[in-house]
Amino acid sequence: MKFIFKFLFLSFSATVIAQNATSADVIQQSLQQKSQMMSTSLVKNIEFTNIGPTVMSGRVVDMAVNPDNTTEFYVGYASGGLWYTNNNGTTFTPVLDNSSTQNIGDIAVDWKTGTIWVGTGEKNSSRSSYAGIGMLKSTDKGKTWTNVGLPDSHHISRILINPNNTNEVVVGVIGHLYSSNDERGVFKTTDGGKTWTKSLFINKDTGIIDVAFAPENFNTMYAASWERERKAWNFDGDGSNSAIYKSTDAGNSWTKIADKSGFPTGNGVGRIGLAVFNENTVYAFHDSQFRRKDTKKKKTSNALTKEDFKTMSTGEFLKLTDKKLNTYLKTNGFQEKYRAENVKQMVRSGNVKPIDLAKYLEDANSMLFDTPVVGAEVFKTTNGGKSWKKTHEGYLDDLYYSYGYYFGEIRVDPQDENGIYVLGVPILKSKDGGKTFKSISRENVHADHQALWVNPKKQGHLIDGNDGGLNISYDDGENWIKLNAPAVGQFYAVYADNQKNYKVYGGLQDNGVWVANHNARIDKRWKQTGQNPYESIMGGDGMQVQVDDRNPNIVYTGYQFGNYFRIDREKGRNKYIQPKHTLGENPYRFNWQTPILLSKHNQDILYLGGNKLHRSLNKGDDWETISEDLTTGGKKGNVAYGTLTSISESPFQFGLLYTGSDDGLVHVSKNGGGSWTQISNSFPKNLWVSRVIASKFKKERVYVTLNGYRFDDFTPYVFVSDDYGQTWKSISSNIPTSSVNVIREDSENENVLYLGTDNGLFVSFDYGTSWEAFSKNLPNVAVHDLVIQPTAKHLIVGTHGRSLYKANIGAIQEFTKGIKKHNKIEIFTINSIRKRGSWGSSWSKWLKANTPELNIPFYANDTKKVTVDIFSDDTKVNSFSIDADKGFNEAIFDVSFSKKGLKAYKKANKDTDIKKAKNDVYYLPKGKYIIKIGEASSKFEVK
Numbered sequence: 001m002k003f004i005f006k007f008l009f010l011s012f013s014a015t016v017i018a019q020n021a022t023s024a025d026v027i028q029q030s031l032q033q034k035s036q037m038m039s040t041s042l043v044k045n046i047e048f049t050n051i052g053p054t055v056m057s058g059r060v061v062d063m064a065v066n067p068d069n070t071t072e073f074y075v076g077y078a079s080g081g082l083w084y085t086n087n088n089g090t091t092f093t094p095v096l097d098n099s100s101t102q103n104i105g106d107i108a109v110d111w112k113t114g115t116i117w118v119g120t121g122e123k124n125s126s127r128s129s130y131a132g133i134g135m136l137k138s139t140d141k142g143k144t145w146t147n148v149g150l151p152d153s154h155h156i157s158r159i160l161i162n163p164n165n166t167n168e169v170v171v172g173v174i175g176h177l178y179s180s181n182d183e184r185g186v187f188k189t190t191d192g193g194k195t196w197t198k199s200l201f202i203n204k205d206t207g208i209i210d211v212a213f214a215p216e217n218f219n220t221m222y223a224a225s226w227e228r229e230r231k232a233w234n235f236d237g238d239g240s241n242s243a244i245y246k247s248t249d250a251g252n253s254w255t256k257i258a259d260k261s262g263f264p265t266g267n268g269v270g271r272i273g274l275a276v277f278n279e280n281t282v283y284a285f286h287d288s289q290f291r292r293k294d295t296k297k298k299k300t301s302n303a304l305t306k307e308d309f310k311t312m313s314t315g316e317f318l319k320l321t322d323k324k325l326n327t328y329l330k331t332n333g334f335q336e337k338y339r340a341e342n343v344k345q346m347v348r349s350g351n352v353k354p355i356d357l358a359k360y361l362e363d364a365n366s367m368l369f370d371t372p373v374v375g376a377e378v379f380k381t382t383n384g385g386k387s388w389k390k391t392h393e394g395y396l397d398d399l400y401y402s403y404g405y406y407f408g409e410i411r412v413d414p415q416d417e418n419g420i421y422v423l424g425v426p427i428l429k430s431k432d433g434g435k436t437f438k439s440i441s442r443e444n445v446h447a448d449h450q451a452l453w454v455n456p457k458k459q460g461h462l463i464d465g466n467d468g469g470l471n472i473s474y475d476d477g478e479n480w481i482k483l484n485a486p487a488v489g490q491f492y493a494v495y496a497d498n499q500k501n502y503k504v505y506g507g508l509q510d511n512g513v514w515v516a517n518h519n520a521r522i523d524k525r526w527k528q529t530g531q532n533p534y535e536s537i538m539g540g541d542g543m544q545v546q547v548d549d550r551n552p553n554i555v556y557t558g559y560q561f562g563n564y565f566r567i568d569r570e571k572g573r574n575k576y577i578q579p580k581h582t583l584g585e586n587p588y589r590f591n592w593q594t595p596i597l598l599s600k601h602n603q604d605i606l607y608l609g610g611n612k613l614h615r616s617l618n619k620g621d622d623w624e625t626i627s628e629d630l631t632t633g634g635k636k637g638n639v640a641y642g643t644l645t646s647i648s649e650s651p652f653q654f655g656l657l658y659t660g661s662d663d664g665l666v667h668v669s670k671n672g673g674g675s676w677t678q679i680s681n682s683f684p685k686n687l688w689v690s691r692v693i694a695s696k697f698k699k700e701r702v703y704v705t706l707n708g709y710r711f712d713d714f715t716p717y718v719f720v721s722d723d724y725g726q727t728w729k730s731i732s733s734n735i736p737t738s739s740v741n742v743i744r745e746d747s748e749n750e751n752v753l754y755l756g757t758d759n760g761l762f763v764s765f766d767y768g769t770s771w772e773a774f775s776k777n778l779p780n781v782a783v784h785d786l787v788i789q790p791t792a793k794h795l796i797v798g799t800h801g802r803s804l805y806k807a808n809i810g811a812i813q814e815f816t817k818g819i820k821k822h823n824k825i826e827i828f829t830i831n832s833i834r835k836r837g838s839w840g841s842s843w844s845k846w847l848k849a850n851t852p853e854l855n856i857p858f859y860a861n862d863t864k865k866v867t868v869d870i871f872s873d874d875t876k877v878n879s880f881s882i883d884a885d886k887g888f889n890e891a892i893f894d895v896s897f898s899k900k901g902l903k904a905y906k907k908a909n910k911d912t913d914i915k916k917a918k919n920d921v922y923y924l925p926k927g928k929y930i931i932k933i934g935e936a937s938s939k940f941e942v943k
Contacts, residue, residue, distance in 0.1 A: 042887030060465025095142025119156025148193030234637030391434025440477025507542025562590030609644030626673025660689025679725030731768025756783030840917025
């Protein structure tokens, strides 16, 4: 769930200097640059394998269902692309992987022609709602895509296709998330996207969050405008320009209809969702940010509350009985050291004031306003918007909480004017036009609901899209089937432990923390066995993971805003370990993605970053604060800000520490936190420090990446220093324009760096002087985290939209500058293969034969056809040719004899009996072999 509160008072700092939003022209040029890089990249043949998970999902934003065949539909994910099924969700195929983005706001399909429209850029205004690149269109079911305009829209909310004219399309554009822009409002094309007309524009900060038309008349449309402003430290999701508009000419012109009609107006109007039953009957789902009437009841209990201490004098406090004060302290979870006798002494001495006993409970992420907002409410018009009336009495509590901006969808049953559905936490339905509601969330459905399709021909048939994936119901929400086949998890962090069969861990947006063996099979067999290979170990929004190298059962992880635990998986115990401020001290501020780090020098030592750096010498049981505030001090707003985002400790020296903050500061300490030096003065100001990494190859070396996403600045900022940060060198060189999330050194090759951006993964072989783009089986998706498992030589990629990927980087680690200079082929290390009696056979004639594969990695300096020869001593046992690209390649050998090779081998080894496998193939016996490609050679063994 997302926690955002209306008035959060932090300390003040200097006004943040606004960054410049990256222009659409720069982005388009960058997309062309990356496309070119991918086609010529030296690493384009390095293959990535998706390792799941699929059991949980990423955020669904929309579905498009064939009304004449409801087993055929498309599903759009916020940052996981577009997926297609024609078997009712049994399997899905990705159809947007060959495009320049995976970020989706809305989809629409003209089923008569098969034309697909994708509005890129998520419509939600979450902290990880990625911007898009405009409107994409496909006329061949997703094989190819054309960008047909609106490149500076960033976030597209709704697409309407005229049922009688596929070239006539109306689009709602919500616009930039973190900056003002002109390309927002309602846009229309009548020529299939060749040209667009802006038919409704309110201002640079107000976009269109929803558009809907009357089912019987495309000319009658309704649109909802939304005024919002998001900053890294604050989100204002309401304003007087949020309203409802109507068109009677198919979106060519619009009239504001909310004023003096009974629908709310003014600065408290928030996000609005629309559901049109017919030309005159419309429902509006409103996130009201107006304050509720203060209905505080008189205090009926004699027990102390937080509010009592806010106005209590010192004299009144000291008169409290120890029993009454201790009851308050114990009930509210004060640390054991804070009991009546010593707290009174602290107040007597003046070190603590009575109000501090209230502030102690109000950390930097707490709600501090006295009266809550109205929240979710449903309005209805039956006269085309001339008048509106709220459908229900009282409040729709426990639906929007404090983050109604994240929802806002409503649907009406096309066959029942009084059948409506509203989406939030949970999903509610009403059969009496919104007078009363009941929940149709069930144990098999994620709590946060984002999209809903209601079958226009069969009542009770629903498809629900939520933060946990996709569900189908055939009994109006009483029971749900889960359709989580795509690997579309939105990872924030990934980790790999040091076991031989190592495990991967990861924290996901709104889906907790999960763990599995790295080689787990991602298929449907778990439904038969009852055990999914991925196991959930933490709820909430999953965050960073650290595992004790001495005992892989000890795991440190948690959820948003620094709520971390030490988990003993063997004993099944969890201990909450968040550092707590002292009584009288300002509450600590913790980032949404609070950083943690286990020291490689001593695995009992754990670091955790708030606005200060904290260190525990005993696995999180006790904490000491080893810095002052390492940020600019926070800002007034409703999002925790002025917090640490990254921690690194040098493997060369205990206590050589670096920190990075969300407001652009990088600090170093060379004495375990005894003193700190700011080393970021030369950087662009106020950007989010996405990573600070102490080098494992050189003590003085440190890397920093900065991220301007929260200013709509997508410039890649990557820096290195070889003098502890006194001076910096930019190494962003030829990285296409995209915000940078993570940098990692290779575990063996000092010259090799890996870089994850909001639009893909890159590698450098020359210490950041130039970069190459990965692409094989890896779409253009946000990469949030990277980890290398050094023993296995695997790179694990945590994407925010397509779950986890794994690649073998052994060949990359062996790459040297010398290989690139000469014109010969170089073969890298070939792993041995174990001989199996099952080669060439299966346990059933109905199954495919088990065939071995030997991977032969090599580098070619030219694109050409090459011949791979396999020798046993001096006897050639097989030979085949492949087309090699310039750069890294991989030849696949099935470990078999050729006819000629078998004959030669038998002649040279007369005493060896080679038996034919059941598939009529002769496989190599145990022994040592040589691979030759041109003049290059390498050995392998069949064990």
